[in-house]
């Protein structure tokens with residue numbers, strides 16, 4: 364089976380926090396950070412698969428610390444696990460106080476992307492090969508997260524079947 368190293372699809376993005384990016388607490392708006400996360404993760408998934416990809420699920424986003432206008436925000440994304448057509452992507456968000464240089468992990472996220480062929484059908488992706496200690500740790504723990512996703516997907520389908528589609532005015 365074709366394989367690719369984690370480093371081949373790793374991405375970085377660094378941004379400033381502008382006045383239009385903040386919420387009422389004068390910290391980075393969560394929706395803005397989630398857009399950054401989905402954006403960089405989709406580039407990593409595309410570089411790994413070299414196919415068009417879609418976000419199948421945002422499995423978790425943990426906002427660990429507020430991000431202030433005096434911080435820079437740096438996102439790093441890697442593929443941590445591959446199934447047949449699906450890829451788990453991990454995004455690490457590191458802030459740096461631009462006055463002091465002090466860094467912190469402000470958020471982490473896991474997302475799942477699926478590679479599609481020309482007919483928009485799921486298609487095989489290369490197997491991921493982790494190398495560093497961090498990559499290996501994320502890869503080792505991925506099977507457990509994949510099991511949880513499978514279970515959640517089944518539950519979510521049952522829940523969608525139960526939901527009504529009528530609007531209040533109908």
Ligand SMILES: CC(C)(COP(=O)(O)OP(=O)(O)OC[C@H]1O[C@@H](n2cnc3c(N)ncnc32)[C@H](O)[C@@H]1OP(=O)(O)O)[C@@H](O)C(=O)NCCC(=O)NCCS
Nearest residue numbers: 416417418419420445446447448449450475477485512516
């Ligand atoms: C994601 C999508 C392509 C899956 O299609 P599907 O017909 O259900 O495909 P399958 O059941 O064959 O599953 C294909 C793979 O996706 C994975 N998958 C599907 N839904 C998933 C979900 N909600 N969470 C995690 N993985 C999921 C399956 O586990 C499977 O993985 P594998 O090939 O590695 O074993 C389809 O649900 C879709 O198009 N969703 C909308 C995507 C979208 O519009 N995203 C937002 C904009 S990019």
